[in-house]
Structure formats: C-alpha cells, structure tokens
Amino acid sequence: MQVDIxxxxxxxxxxxxxxxxxxxxxxxxxxxxxxxxRLGDTVVDLTTTIPAGTTEIIPxxxxxxxxxxxxxxxxxxxxxxxVKRLYxxxxxxxxxxxxxxxxxxxxxxxxxxxxxxxxxxxxxxxIAGANKPFERKVVSKAEAVSLFKGMGEDYKVEIMDDLGxxxxxxxxxxxxxxxxxxxxxxxxxxxKAFKLTTVAGAYWRGDEKNRQLQRIYGTAxxxxxxxxxxxxxxxxxxxRDHRKLGTQLDLFSFHEEGGAGMTYWHPKGALLRTILExxxxxxxxxxxxxxxxxxxxxxxxLWEKSGHYDNYRENMYFTEIDNQAYGVKPMNCxxxxxxxxxxxxxYRDLPLRFFELGVVHRHEKSGVLHGxxxxxxxxxxxxxxxxxxxxxxxxxxxxxxxxxxxxxLFDFTFEAEISTRPEKSIGSDExxxxxxxxxxxxxxxxxxxxxxxxxxxxxxxxxxxxxxxDALDRKWQCATIQCDFTLPERFDLVYVGEDGARHRPVMxxxxxxxxxxxxxxxxxxxxxxxxxxxxxxxxxxxxxxTSVHDExxxxxxxxxxxxxxxxxxxxxxxxxxxxxxxxxxxKIPYMLVIGDSEVEAGGVNVRxxxxxxxxxxxxxxxxxxxxxxxxxxxxxxxMSYSFDACPV
RNA sequence: GCCAGCGUAGCUCAGAUGGUAGAGCAACUGAUUCGUAAUCAGUAGGUCCGGAGUUCAAUUCUCCGCGCUGGCUCCA
Numbered sequence: 001m002q003v004d005i006x007x008x009x010x011x012x013x014x015x016x017x018x019x020x021x022x023x024x025x026x027x028x029x030x031x032x033x034x035x036x037x038r039l040g041d042t043v044v045d046l047t048t049t050i051p052a053g054t055t056e057i058i059p060x061x062x063x064x065x066x067x068x069x070x071x072x073x074x075x076x077x078x079x080x081x082x083v084k085r086l087y088x089x090x091x092x093x094x095x096x097x098x099x100x101x102x103x104x105x106x107x108x109x110x111x112x113x114x115x116x117x118x119x120x121x122x123x124x125x126x127i128a129g130a131n132k133p134f135e136r137k138v139v140s141k142a143e144a145v146s147l148f149k150g151m152g153e154d155y156k157v158e159i160m161d162d163l164g165x166x167x168x169x170x171x172x173x174x175x176x177x178x179x180x181x182x183x184x185x186x187x188x189x190x191x192k193a194f195k196l197t198t199v200a201g202a203y204w205r206g207d208e209k210n211r212q213l214q215r216i217y218g219t220a221x222x223x224x225x226x227x228x229x230x231x232x233x234x235x236x237x238x239x240r241d242h243r244k245l246g247t248q249l250d251l252f253s254f255h256e257e258g259g260a261g262m263t264y265w266h267p268k269g270a271l272l273r274t275i276l277e278x279x280x281x282x283x284x285x286x287x288x289x290x291x292x293x294x295x296x297x298x299x300x301x302l303w304e305k306s307g308h309y310d311n312y313r314e315n316m317y318f319t320e321i322d323n324q325a326y327g328v329k330p331m332n333c334x335x336x337x338x339x340x341x342x343x344x345x346x347y348r349d350l351p352l353r354f355f356e357l358g359v360v361h362r363h364e365k366s367g368v369l370h371g372x373x374x375x376x377x378x379x380x381x382x383x384x385x386x387x388x389x390x391x392x393x394x395x396x397x398x399x400x401x402x403x404x405x406x407x408x409l410f411d412f413t414f415e416a417e418i419s420t421r422p423e424k425s426i427g428s429d430e431x432x433x434x435x436x437x438x439x440x441x442x443x444x445x446x447x448x449x450x451x452x453x454x455x456x457x458x459x460x461x462x463x464x465x466x467x468x469x470d471a472l473d474r475k476w477q478c479a480t481i482q483c484d485f486t487l488p489e490r491f492d493l494v495y496v497g498e499d500g501a502r503h504r505p506v507m508x509x510x511x512x513x514x515x516x517x518x519x520x521x522x523x524x525x526x527x528x529x530x531x532x533x534x535x536x537x538x539x540x541x542x543x544x545x546t547s548v549h550d551e552x553x554x555x556x557x558x559x560x561x562x563x564x565x566x567x568x569x570x571x572x573x574x575x576x577x578x579x580x581x582x583x584x585x586x587k588i589p590y591m592l593v594i595g596d597s598e599v600e601a602g603g604v605n606v607r608x609x610x611x612x613x614x615x616x617x618x619x620x621x622x623x624x625x626x627x628x629x630x631x632x633x634x635x636x637x638x639m640s641y642s643f644d645a646c647p648v
Numbered sequence: 649g650c651c652a653g654c655g656u657a658g659c660u661c662a663g664a665u666g667g668u669a670g671a672g673c674a675a676c677u678g679a680u681u682c683g684u685a686a687u688c689a690g691u692a693g694g695u696c697c698g699g700a701g702u703u704c705a706a707u708u709c710u711c712c713g714c715g716c717u718g719g720c721u722c723c724a
Contacts, residue, residue, distance in 0.1 A: 103719095111652060200719030201651025208721050212651060215719070243716095247659070256655095256697070256715045315723090360724090365649050366715090368722065380724065465724095477724060514724040546681040573681070581685035595683050607684060 068222060072097035074134065074184045075124075075194045075220040076104045081176035082123035083216075086116075092178065093155040093204065093213055099473070100230065101219035105202055107155065112214055117196045120216070124194065131189030132174040144168045144179065151177075155204070193227035194220040242470075242524040243371040249529055249586060251537075252372070261369045261376030263517055268537035271566075273379075273516055275535055277357055280381050280513070287402060289353040289383055294335020296359065300325035305490060306334055307426045311459040315362045332358035333509055336384040337491045340505075345495040350505060351387035351395055357516070358382045372521030373476055379516040385508040386493065392506050396442035396464075396481060399510050403466055403479045404446075406512050410523060410532075412468045415475065416448050419456035419463050426460055427486035435483035436462040458509075460486045470525045478514035478522070530609060533589045534630040540622070541588050542569040542604070543579045545595035552599045556592060556619050563623040565630075584609060590626055 076095035083090050083106060095104030106112075112120075139147075141160060147170075148156040156179045160168060171180045173188055185191065196218040204210040221227040238244070246252045251269030254262065265273060281291060300318065303309040308316065308330070317328040329335070336354045345352070361377050368374050387395050407414050418439055421432045439462060443450050450464070457463050466479035484507040487493075494502040513519035523531070533539055540560055542553045553569045560567040570579050576593065583591045592604040597616075604622055606614040617625070 114653075198718055199652055202720045203650080206721075208650075212720080214651075217719075254716085260715065362723080365722065367649065367651095367720085369716090374723070378724065382724095480724070511724065518724055543684080545683050548681075575681095575687060576683050578686055579684085584685055591684075593684065597683090605684085611685090613684070 068220075069097045070183055070185055071191065071222060072102040072220045074188075075191050075218060076102040077134070077171065077173060077176070077178055077180070077184065078124050078127060078188055078191055078194075079120060079196070079216060079218060080104050080106075080178060081127055081173060082120045084176055085127075086119060086123055091153055091155055094159070095178075101197070101217060103202075103215050103217045105204070105213040105215045107204075107211065107213050112199045112216060114199075117199065117216065121194075121196045124191075124196075127174065128188045128191045130174070131187050133187040134171050134173045134184040136184075137170045137172070138167055139170060141166050141168060144170065147177065148179065191220065193222065193224045194218055195227065195231070240525045240528045241371075242373070242521040245524045245529040246372070251524075259376075260366060261364060261374075263372060263375055263377070269520075271537040272520065272531070272535060275537075276513075276516060276520070277379075277381075280357065281355075283402075283406075284353075284355040284383070287353075287398070289355040292336060292339055292354045292356050294329070294332060294339070294356065294358070296328055296361075297321075297326040298329060298334055300327050302334055303327045306487060307459060307490065308334075311424050311426070315364070317361050317363055328361045329358070330360050330362045331509075332356050332360065332380065332382045333384055333487060333507070334491075337487065337493060337507075340386055340493055341491065345386075345505075347388060347495055347497045347503070350495055351385055351391050353383055353385045355381075355383040372517045373470065375515075375517050378518065380511050381513045381516065382509070382511050385510065386488070386495075386505040387508070388495070388497075388503070389506055392438050392483075392508075393442055393445075395508055396438060396483070397446055399481050399508065399512075400442060400446045400448065400464075403481075403512055407466070407468070407479075410526070412522075412526065414466045414468050414479075416443060416450040417453045417456075417465045417467070418443070418450055419453040419458075419465060421462065422455045422457050422459065424459055425457070427489075431485035432462060435485055439464050439481065439483055458482050458484075460484050461509075463509075468522055468526075470522050476514075476518060476522055478519055479512050480510065480514065482509040484509060530587045530589075533626065536587075536589050537566065538568055538586070538588050539565050539630070540567040540590040540592055540626055541583045542567065542592045542594060543576060543583065544569070544571050545576050545593070547571065547573065549594045549596075549599055552602075553594050556594065556604055556622075559619045560592075560623055560626070563627065565623065565626050580607065584611075589629070590622070592622060 073096065076097065079102075080092050080095055083104070084092065087108060090106045090108040093105040093107060095102065144160060145157055148154075148160075159179060168179055169181055170177050171184055172178075173184075196216060198217045200215045200217065201212045202215040204213055219227065219230060221230060246269070249268065250266050251272065252266055253264045254260075255264060258264070284291065297319070300309065303313075303316070308327070312330060316330050319326050319328065336356070339354060340352065358380050359377065360380055364374060364376055369376070385395050385399075403414075418436065420436055421429075425432075440450075443464065453465070461482050461484040463480050463482035465477050467475040467477050469475055485504075488504055488507050493505055493507070495505050497503045531537075542557045542560075544550055544553045550569075550571045553571060557567050557569040570583070572579070576595075580591060580593075587609055589609055591607040591609070593607060594604055598604055601616060603616050603618045606617050606622060606625070608614065614625075
C-alpha cells in the first residue's frame with residue numbers, strides 16, 4: 001500500500017515498515033513541516049496496522065487528547081534520558097503519560113531533591129534543544145534482553161518477561177534507549193512546554209511489599225501557552241481548597257493537640273452541617289425510610305460474628321469496659337440488623353429502610369488524611385434496606401434515583417463504577433454473582449454507564465461507587481450502594497413469607513452523600529465557598545450606613561428572621577464599603593443596605609454577592625426573593641424543595 | 649504505614665554563617681457618622697510545633713516524636 005507521509009510517498013507493507021518509513025521520513029527534514037501540517041485529526045499509532053486504503057497519514061502532536069498523550073509520554077522519555085545522563089546509576093522502570101502530565105519511576109539509592117529536579121529540568125531543556133530524533137526499532141527478545149542486561153536495567157527485563165512475546169519495540173533518542181510501544185513525537189524538539197512538579201515514593205508495580213521507587217512527576221503541554229494556563233489553573237484551584245475556605249469562612253478547624261483526622265465544627269460550619277442533615281432526614285422520611293439510631297460501641301464478639309474483626313480490624317478502634325472488649329463502630333450495619341431482629345418480620349413488612357446519620361470511626365493510615373475529605377471520624381448518611389429478593393432490583397433503582405436527585409440538586413456530575421469481589425471477603429461465589437448482576441442490571445435500567453473495578457468490593461459484597469470531583473479534578477467517592485447476601489446469613493435475619501416459611505432477606509448498604517464531612521469538603525470546592533442560599537449559614541446581612549439607621553435595620557432584620565431567614569444586622573461604626581467588603585468575603589448571598597433613603601422609603605437596598613445591585617425593595621419583597629432563592633428545584637423529576645416548607 | 653517537603657502572632661507571610669524575632673490583616677482602645685470590596689491613630693499579642701542532644705549560647709545544627717502538604721498503598 002502506498003501512503004503519503006507529509007508529502008513523501010512511501011510504500012508500506014506492514015506495521016514495522018510503516019514505523020520505519022514514518023521514522024525515516026520525519027527524522028530527515030520533515031520536522032518543521034509536520035508541525036505546520038498538524039491540523040489533521042488522524043492519529044498515527046505505530047503499534048497498529050495502517051488500515052487498507054489509507055492514502056495520507058497526518059501525525060497528531062497537538063492539543064488533542066491523543067496528541068497530548070504522545071507529547072507527555074515522549075516527555076517522560078526525555079526526562080529519563082536527562083536522569084540517566086546526570087545520574088547514570090539510576091535504573092529506569094516505567095514512565096507513562098497521565099492526566100495532565102507524566103511520571104517516570106526510577107530505582108536510585110538516594111532520594112531526588114528539589115534541586116535535583118531543577119538540574120534534571122535544565123538538562124531536559126538542553127536535550128530538547130538538540131532536537132534529537134526518536135527512532136523506533138523492533139528487535140528479538142534475546143537481543144532486547146541482552147541490551148538491557150548489559151546496561152544493568154533489570155526492571156526492563158522483568159517487564160519483557162511479564163509481557164511475553166518474541167519481539168519488542170525500542171525507542172531511542174540520542175544515547176537513551178527504552179523499551180516502549182510508542183508512539184512518540186518525531187524528535188525531542190517537539191517538546192517545548194513541560195515542567196517537573198514533584199518527587200514521590202511509589203512502589204514497584206504498585207505493591208506495598210515491593211521496593212519503593214522514586215517517582216518524578218511532571219506536566220507537559222502542546223505549547224508554552226497551555227502550560228502557563230495549566231499552572232494558573234492550579235493556582236486558582238488552590239484558592240478553592242476547602243481547607244483554606246474552612247479557615248476563611250470560619251467553618252471548621254483541626255487540632256494537633258486533639259489528634260489527627262478529627263474535625264472541630266465552628267458555629268457556622270456546625271450550622272451548615274445541621275441544615276444539610278435536616279434536609280437529609282426529611283428527604284429520607286419522604287422516600288419511605290425510617291430513622292433509627294445505634295450505639296458507638298458494640299461488643300467485640302459481634303464484630304467477630306460479622307467478619308469485621310477478621311477483615312477490617314486494622315481500621316477499627318477497640319476499648320475495654322469491665323473486662324469486656326468493645327469495638328468502636330466503623331460502620332452502622334450491625335446495629336441496624338439487631339433492630340431488624342427485635343421482632344418477627346413478615347414479607348408484608350418489607351422492604352424496611354433504616355436510615356441513620358451514623359458517626360463512625362476508622363483508623364485511617366496517617367499518610368492518607370486530607371482535610372475534610374479523609375478523616376478518622378465522620379458521619380455517614382447511612383441506610384440499610386432489607387428486602388425480599390424479588391424487591392431487590394426496584395430498591396436499587398430507587399436508590400440510584402435518589403442519588404441522581406441529590407447530585408443534580410447540587411449540580412454535581414458523577415461517575416459510576418461497579419466493584420467486584422476482593423481477595424479478602426466472605427460469602428459464596430453464587431451470592432457474589434447474583435449481587436453483582438443485580439447491581440449491573442439496575443444501572444443498565446437506569447441508563448447509567450459505568451466502569452468495572454475488579455476486586456475492589458467491600459468484604460461482604462459488591463458495590464456501585466459514585467464519585468464526584470474536587471477543585472483539582474481528583475475523584476472522591478461519595479455515594480455507594482452495596483449488595484449483601486452474607487451478613488443477613490451470618491446474623492440469621494429472616495422474614496415469614498406468604499407460604500408461612502422462613503426466608504432470608506437481602507440487605508443493601510448505601511450512602512447518598514457518603515460522609516457529611518467529605519461531601520461538605522467537595523461542595524465547598526465546587527462552589528468556591530459561595531454556598532447555595534438554602535445552605536448558607538448566614539443568608540442575609542443588613543448593613544447600615546451610619547448609626548442613625550440602626551433602628552430601621554433592627555426592624556428589617558426581625559422581619560426577615562420571622563420569615564425563617566438566617567440574618568444578622570451589621571451596625572458597627574464602620575464605613576459601608578468596609579462592611580460590604582467583609583460580607584462579600586464571607587460570601588453572604590444577600591446584603592441589605594440601609595441609609596437615609598431606605599429609612600425614608602421603609603425599604604432596603606439589595607446587593608447580591610455576585611456584585612449585582614437589585615435596587616430598593618420592601619422588606620417583604622426581600623423576604624420573598626430570598627425564600628424563592630432558598631428553594632432549589634430538583635433537576636430531575638420536577639420536584640422542588642424548600643428547607644422550611646418541606647413536608648415531614 | 650512508606651517516600652519527599654514543610655511547621656515563626658488568630659490569619660497570610662518576612663527573618664538571622666547559632667547571640668531568645670518582625671510586617672500586613674484581624675483583636676483591643678480612642679477619634680471619626682461616613683452610600684456598595686479596606687477611615688485614621690494608638691495598644692497588646694510569640695516556650696519561633698514538642699522532647700532530647702551538640703554548644704558558653706539552639707527558633708536556627710543533629711536525633712526522636714507530633715502535625716500538615718504532595719504522592720504511593722488504602723478508602724466514605
């Protein structure tokens with residue numbers, strides 16, 4: 001087949017010759033033209049055979065996702081070359097492109113310092129400037145093994161052994177040769193916008209038991225402009241960091257002397273939580289859940305019976321009272337099962353939906369704690385649904401609907417995943433299959449796409465995980481739906497069926513927000529601290545121009561408060577501009593300014609936190625406007641919800 | 649838990665080859681009565697994360713803790 005590679009007609013027979021032709025064409029004189037002609041959207045992947053009938057190949061190294069991938073992966077090679085030049089003893093392992101950048105893992109006997117990163121980056125710039133071509137070569141395994149062994153690169157040999165096969169492709173740029181499937185940019189000169197960001201420890205093959213390598217992270221883009229934009233976005237994201245907002249808005253704090261991973265909620269933060277929790281209670285009651293509450297401590301034997309002691313012990317706190325060992329609950333399910341067992345349940349009673357805002361403690365490893373997003377004590381909006389097998393599907397769909405309503409209300413987009421049986425687990429394979437199928441079917445029926453996460457389920461059952469993203473685009477798991485045939489068995493939960501015989505109910509564990517702490521953390525980042533009006537601890541603030549307006553300010557504030565609006569009057573002897581600035585920084589939705597003309601008219605002048613001036617309104621008009629804004633319509637299902645008007 | 653970096657006033661940050669430290673904002677006091685993001689002046693505020701070691705002397709150097717940050721592993 002004849003194809004045109006950037007103006008050169010080349011005869012291509014197979015994959016290898018394509019690669020060779022491509023490489024030759026570009027390495028000679030075509031580099032500049034390639035950059036200039038890079039408008040097409042065909043991606044050349046040298047690992048796949050060029051489709052029959054192809055007449056033109058336009059390589060893509062631009063800002064398209066595929067192009068960025070090639071650029072980033074090539075930059076990883078560039079970095080590896082720089083590292084090998086500066087520190088020849090370092091052994092190379094793997095270096096893939098990742099979201100927004102790349103990394104490369106090295107085995108090196110001393111840690112890389114921030115200064116090392118600077119020298120490496122300088123070296124990279126130098127190599128990029130030399131514009132050395134990336135050249136592809138396919139060799140036999142024996143040849144590749146002897147090459148890498150000769151260089152002392154044992155990790156590469158190990159990778160080849162694992163991959164299997166008799167032939168491997170090598171890419172070289174200058175003196176540096178790496179085992180790689182490609183593709184790459186034609187030459188190092190294409191790499192113009194990169195920056196090394198951080199060093200981190202990472203285990204070989206991601207396994208804690210393996211040797212820890214040193215991972216250098218970097219970011220790379222199609223051009224310096226995009227790089228700059230990305231770095232600016234990172235700065236912007238820092239401003240939205242919920243930990244920073246927590247301090248600025250006086251919502252919560254953490255205390256070294258009190259212990260890591262424990263949150264202290266200040267008045268405004270505690271109020272925010274309370275509003276959110278009340279909302280959840282009402283929403284659950286409305287959907288046929290009943291509210292229950294269990295204790296914090298349960299005897300150790302109970303945790304042994306449930307399997308938590310064997311499978312979850314390292315995450316639990318234990319204590320002893322009168323020679324009796326107790327475990328602090330890391331989950332709420334046991335209490336809910338004990339409540340279930342307090343009476344004989346009929347098939348007519350099911351489904352039962354027990355809801356609890358349950359405070360749980362989990363001993364997370366010290367290195368994983370992260371603001372509100374990963375703490376050791378948190379409140380789950382937890383529920384356990386006990387149902388007949390024939391009700392299972394509908395119950396799961398009901399939960400998915402619930403999740404969609406809530407995520408839509410907060411304007412979150414989310415991603416779903418199904419996690420299957422892990423190594424450490426209890427129950428039979430049949431039950432696991434049944435449960436996994438039930439979850440898949442429900443997602444299919446709900447029309448949601450999902451990924452499969454093999455081996456990542458809870459120890460008692462498979463689960464659907466729903467993740468939302470923080471300011472830095474990191475995903476955080478919030479909602480989860482777990483299907484469990486095992487614990488009902490272990491705790492001998494039964495119901496009496498239509499046939500008069502005893503049957504086993506199925507249990508669904510589920511959370512919607514996940515944890516109140518994590519959800520508030522992500523929500524704060526999502527809205528940059530400007531909470532929706534219905535959740536704002538202070539919804540309106542009355543601002544006086546001078547002290548002669550105090551009386552009218554009090555009257556207005558009382559009027560709003562009587563209507564259920566959370567309002568304060570700022571009557572301090574400060575200039576209006578100062579008070580506006582403070583209210584603005586505190587992200588208070590409505591500022592009601594009162595001066596001479598407002599007193600005369602008996603009204604208020606309304607300013608929103610977006611900076612908009614809505615002009616003079618009567619106190620009653622202000623009340624109506626703020627209440628209307630506190631009513632957030634659900635995006636699906638046409639329901640609407642007002643915090644104070646919700647039916648219980 | 650592992651790798652790396654960091655910890656100075658309530659907050660944001662300066663600072664010294666080892667000689668016990670500053671700024672802005674906030675707080676407090678006084679003056680000012682002022683129209684949509686900062687009025688002026690003054691006062692007070694710190695075991696420089698904790699402990700041990702080296703030293704005549706440690707906030708600074710070393711070690712051990714605690715905590716935080718970014719990753720890894722794990723997870724709501």
